[in-house]
Amino acid sequence: MARELDWQVSGDEGRRTLAVAGVVDRAHTPRLAEQLLALLPGHGARLTLDLSQVEALDGSAVALLVHAWRESTRSGGQLVIGAASEAARRSLTLYRTREDPPAPPPPPGFLEGLGDLALSLPVAARDLAQLAADTTFALGRALGRPTRRRLGAAIEQAYHIGYRALPIVALICFLVGLTLAFQSAYQLQQFGAAIFVANLTAISVIREMGPLMTAILVAGRSGSAIAAEVATMKVAEEVDALQVMGLDAIEYLAVPRLLAILVTVPVLTVGADLVGVLGGFIVGTFYLDISPIAYLNQTLDSLGPKDLLTGLTKSVVFAWGIGLIGLYYGFRVRGGAAEVGRMTTASVVAAIFFIIVADCLFSVLFYIVL
Amino acid sequence: MASVALEVRGLVARYGERTILDGVDLTVHRHEIRVILGGSGCGKSTLLKHCIGLNLPAAGTVRLLGAALEQLEGPARDALLIRTGVLFQNGALLGSLTVGENVALPLQEHTSLPAELIAELVRLKLAQVEMSHAEHLLPSEISGGMRKRAALARAMALDPEILFCDEPSAGLDPLTSAELDALLLRLRDRFGMAIVVVTHELASIEIISDRVTMLAAGKVLADGPLAEVRASSLPEIQAFFRRIAAGEMRREPSAWELLGGGGES
Numbered sequence: 001m002a003r004e005l006d007w008q009v010s011g012d013e014g015r016r017t018l019a020v021a022g023v024v025d026r027a028h029t030p031r032l033a034e035q036l037l038a039l040l041p042g043h044g045a046r047l048t049l050d051l052s053q054v055e056a057l058d059g060s061a062v063a064l065l066v067h068a069w070r071e072s073t074r075s076g077g078q079l080v081i082g083a084a085s086e087a088a089r090r091s092l093t094l095y096r097t098r099e100d101p102p103a104p105p106p107p108p109g110f111l112e113g114l115g116d117l118a119l120s121l122p123v124a125a126r127d128l129a130q131l132a133a134d135t136t137f138a139l140g141r142a143l144g145r146p147t148r149r150r151l152g153a154a155i156e157q158a159y160h161i162g163y164r165a166l167p168i169v170a171l172i173c174f175l176v177g178l179t180l181a182f183q184s185a186y187q188l189q190q191f192g193a194a195i196f197v198a199n200l201t202a203i204s205v206i207r208e209m210g211p212l213m214t215a216i217l218v219a220g221r222s223g224s225a226i227a228a229e230v231a232t233m234k235v236a237e238e239v240d241a242l243q244v245m246g247l248d249a250i251e252y253l254a255v256p257r258l259l260a261i262l263v264t265v266p267v268l269t270v271g272a273d274l275v276g277v278l279g280g281f282i283v284g285t286f287y288l289d290i291s292p293i294a295y296l297n298q299t300l301d302s303l304g305p306k307d308l309l310t311g312l313t314k315s316v317v318f319a320w321g322i323g324l325i326g327l328y329y330g331f332r333v334r335g336g337a338a339e340v341g342r343m344t345t346a347s348v349v350a351a352i353f354f355i356i357v358a359d360c361l362f363s364v365l366f367y368i369v370l
Numbered sequence: 371m372a373s374v375a376l377e378v379r380g381l382v383a384r385y386g387e388r389t390i391l392d393g394v395d396l397t398v399h400r401h402e403i404r405v406i407l408g409g410s411g412c413g414k415s416t417l418l419k420h421c422i423g424l425n426l427p428a429a430g431t432v433r434l435l436g437a438a439l440e441q442l443e444g445p446a447r448d449a450l451l452i453r454t455g456v457l458f459q460n461g462a463l464l465g466s467l468t469v470g471e472n473v474a475l476p477l478q479e480h481t482s483l484p485a486e487l488i489a490e491l492v493r494l495k496l497a498q499v500e501m502s503h504a505e506h507l508l509p510s511e512i513s514g515g516m517r518k519r520a521a522l523a524r525a526m527a528l529d530p531e532i533l534f535c536d537e538p539s540a541g542l543d544p545l546t547s548a549e550l551d552a553l554l555l556r557l558r559d560r561f562g563m564a565i566v567v568v569t570h571e572l573a574s575i576e577i578i579s580d581r582v583t584m585l586a587a588g589k590v591l592a593d594g595p596l597a598e599v600r601a602s603s604l605p606e607i608q609a610f611f612r613r614i615a616a617g618e619m620r621r622e623p624s625a626w627e628l629l630g631g632g633g634e635s
Contacts (some may be wrong), residue, residue, distance in 0.1 A: 026481045026528070033487060058529045060483055063491035070490075090560045095494040104506045335510035336465020 003055055007035060014045040017082065021053030024061035033064050040068060041077030051084040057091040066097055128328050131250075135258055135324065138251045142259070153256035161222040161257075162264025166271065168221075169214050173272035176209050177201055177279025185288055194288045198298035201280030203307060207366075210273040211311045212359055215318035218265055219351035223326040226257050227347035230330025231340040239331070249331075258323040265319035266312050273311065310366045314359060321354045375400050375532045375564030376421060380430035383416050383588075390416045392588040393430070400531070401562040403554060403578045405569060405596075407610065408585035414568045415459070417585065418536055421566065422456055423447070435531060452480050455530035459537050461521035463509040469520045470496065470505035476527045495523040498553060500546070515542045522550070526557075532564040533557070539571050551577045572611070584610070 003022035011017045018039060024032060041047040049065070051057070065081075072079040084092070108116070142150055184200045230253055233239050239249050277299060284295040329347035333339050376398040383391035390413045398404045408414050419425040420432055423439040432439055437450055463472045473492045477483060483491070496502050499519040504512050509520070518541065525533060535554075539547040551574050557563045569575060575582065575596060582599050584592040586606050592599040600611055 026483060029487065030482050030484065033484060059491055059494060059527075060477075060481065060487060060529075063483075063487050063494055066494065067487055067490040094498070094556060094560055096497045097494055098497070098502065102503060102505060335508060338464075338466030339510075 003053075005032060007032065009035075009039065011048075014041070015048075016041070016046075017048045017050055019050035019053065021055075023056045024054060024064075025056065025058040026060040029058075029060040029064050032061070036064065036068050037071070040072050040075070041079060043076035046078040046080065047072065048080055048082040050082050051088040054085045054088040057088045059091075059095070062091055062095050065092070066095075127332070128324070131254075131328050131331070132324055134250045135254045135327070138248070138255050139258055142251065142255045150251075150256060154259040157256050157260035158264050160225070161218065161260050162268055165218060165221055165264075165268060169217050169268050169272050170275045172217060173205070173210060173213050174275040174279045176213055177205050177276035178283055179279075180204055180209065180276075181280035181283035182287070185283060189288070194284075195290055195294065195298055197280065197284055197288060198290070198295050199302035201284075202277055202299045202302050205276035205280070206273045206303065206307050206311050208311075208359070208363065210276050211269050211315040211318060212355065214265060214269045214272045214315060215322065215355045216352055218261070218268070218319070219322045219355060220348055222261065223322040223351040224344050224348045226261075226323065226326030227330040228340060228344045230327060231333035231343050234331060234333050235336060235340060254323075254327050257327065258320070261319045261323040262316065265322075266315045269311060269315040273308075310362070314362050317358055317362070318355050321358060322351045325351045325354060373399050373401075374433075375402075375435060376566065377433040378417075378421065378430070379433075381417070381420055381427050381432065382429040383413065383420055383425065384428045390588055391420070394585070394588070394590055396583055396590070396593075398532070398564050398566055400564045401558060402580045403558055403565045403567060405567050405575050405579040405582045406585065407570075407575070407582055408591075409610070412585045413588050414585055415536060418534055418566070418568055422454060422534055423451070452476075452528055453531045455525035455528070455533040457518070457522050457525045457533070457535040457538055459540070461509070461514075461517040463517055463521055463524070465509050468506050468508055469501065469512065472509070472520065473524045473527050476524065480528060491527075492523075495527055496520070498526070499523045500549060515546055518542065519546065519550070522553075529561070530563070532566070535565065535567045535569075537569055538567060539569060539574050544573075547571070547574060548577075554578055 005020070005022040005024055005028040007021065008019045009016060010019070016039060018036065020032065022028075039047055069079045081092075181197050181201045185194060185197050188194055188196050188200070230239070233253070239253075242249050242252055281292070281295055281299075284290045285292050290298075326347050329343040329350070333343045374397060376396065378394060378396040381391050381394040381396075382389065394413075394417060396404075396406075396417070406414050406417065416425065420427055421434065423432075423434070426440050435450060435453055437446075439447070439450060442450060463469070464475070467475065470489075470492050473495055474488050477488045477491060481488075493502060493505065496505055499522050501516060501519050501523060504516060504520065509517055512520070518538065522535070522538065525535075533554075538550055538554075542550065554565055554567070555578060558565060565578075567578065579596050581594060582592075582596050583590055584599060584607060591604060592602050592607055599607065602608075
């Protein structure tokens with residue numbers, strides 16, 4: 001049976017001896033550490049360790065001894081091993097260490113961080129612009145001479161980005177249409193203008209809510225997927241592998257995804273517009289008791305081709321932005337799994353920010369120009 | 371202290387329909403370095419995963435340090451795994467932590483050592499694998515071989531009683547590889563550590579192995595000291611040690627032979 005850890009202090013102040021006996025392992029090291037660090041020799045003093053009764057010494061005990069040696073040397077004292085058992089010697093010779101371990105790099109200060117950020121912004125802008133240009137050219141080339149493989153990849157992406165998103169986009173936009181109609185009905189009824197619920201719902205869904213909600217959902221679903229997929233490929237050196245096989249990563253990865261997103265988002269938006277108007281229609285006919293024919297006529301009268309055009313223009317720009325931002329963050333990743341997560345999150349935040357800002361600009365622009 | 375560190379009896383492993391291991395027996399003692407050999411896809415890594423409880427056996431038993439791993443749960447299981455070190459094939463360092471933090475992680479979680487002792491111990495463990503200079507770097511900032519050495523330092527952080535290494539020297543230069551072999555031998559000699567090494571490196575096998583186990587097609591083909599296994603007359607074993615190409619051993623015709631080239635027209 002192994003002997004419990006035990007120790008004895010002897011000698012006078014300045015010339016003490018600490019005799020340790022038994023097993024010193026990581027369960028017992030903290031206890032010994034308290035004692036040893038309390039005895040650390042000050043300037044000119046000496047502490048002798050007697051390890052002759054030590055039965056086993058594990059890594060943590062070696063770490064304690066080395067740490068104690070460093071501390072006492074720094075304060076001008078002396079810590080020496082007087083005697084040691086075979087077991088202690090075995091452990092102590094297994095580990096090597098330097099007198100001065102490398103210091104950790106200082107954490108970046110606030111100003112330094114600010115400076116880094118300022119320096120990185122123009123680089124990021126340049127990279128994004130570069131990617132936008134590269135993808136646009138590659139897209140043009142791919143459309144100029146489509147190959148079956150690229151087309152297959154684009155169709156597969158379209159299935160994931162568009163078709164699979166249909167149920168959730170439809171549900172959300174239906175509920176948005178319904179809510180809009182309810183909210184406006186309450187106000188408009190006070191003026192006896194309940195029929196204008198049709199105008200309000202149709203215009204806001206088709207010009208605003210349809211494209212916006214669709215884009216936000218696609219950014220969350222597919223923008224993040226694009227960023228995560230490309231980032232993981234990049235981390236696993238798959239992007240490099242494509243490059244050395246003579247395949248352009250932009251053409252191979254970016255083009256099918258951009259193509260798919262550019263085609264499916266406007267289509268999804270049209271679907272979203274229809275179910276959004278349907279939501280308003282249900283409130284109008286069942287809650288406001290407007291006749292179905294009257295509601296539909298009112299809706300069609302209120303809409304012009306430019307409303308649909310506005311909405312679709314927006315949706316194409318949103319789609320382009322979502323795809324590009326996803327790709328940008330995907331290609332930007334350096335390092336490992338944590339970075340993939342950070343970049344994916346950043347891509348969704350950036351895409352939604354882009355959508356909202358672009359939407360605001362477009363709404364102002366279209367009302368002034370058209 | 372029982373002298374058997376790992377005991378595998380009649381282990382059967384399946385991935386779906388495919389049987390990877392079919393009745394494997396393996397006994398590893400303390401104070402022993404056991405090398406597991408075999409061609410790619412013969413089930414070496416699968417065997418390793420069963421030994422450390424990542425996969426559960428379809429049949430058979432695995433006793434690690436005297437306990438049946440698959441019957442343990444919660445804290446008892448963790449306590450057993452703490453006494454086990456594993457070096458994964460690609461290192462499996464956590465990418466969001468520096469090399470030093472990776473090594474410190476098990477120490478912070480499983481010991482009550484004060485922070486400055488953990489820092490000192492991390493430096494000692496890293497010095498053992500010649501990685502002191504990389505303590506504050508991220509895994510993505512160092513090379514593959516360095517990642518592997520850092521991962522070994524992490525596997526040894528808690529002074530395990532048994533150490534599993536999946537291809538420790540693959541991707542390492544000969545010098546570092548020799549250092550690693552010397553370290554494994556020191557750990558065996560001074561602490562009586564049981565070490566299970568999966569490797570292809572013949573040079574390293576010659577230096578470190580006490581016994582070797584050769585797997586082929588999910589079965590143990592041979593088990594014993596290297597010289598004994600090497601002397602076996604089984605064609606697969608001879609092929610392995612003499613580096614005969616698999617195609618030649620199976621006597622597959624080349625395309626030239628298939629098309630009757632060189633024969634009569």
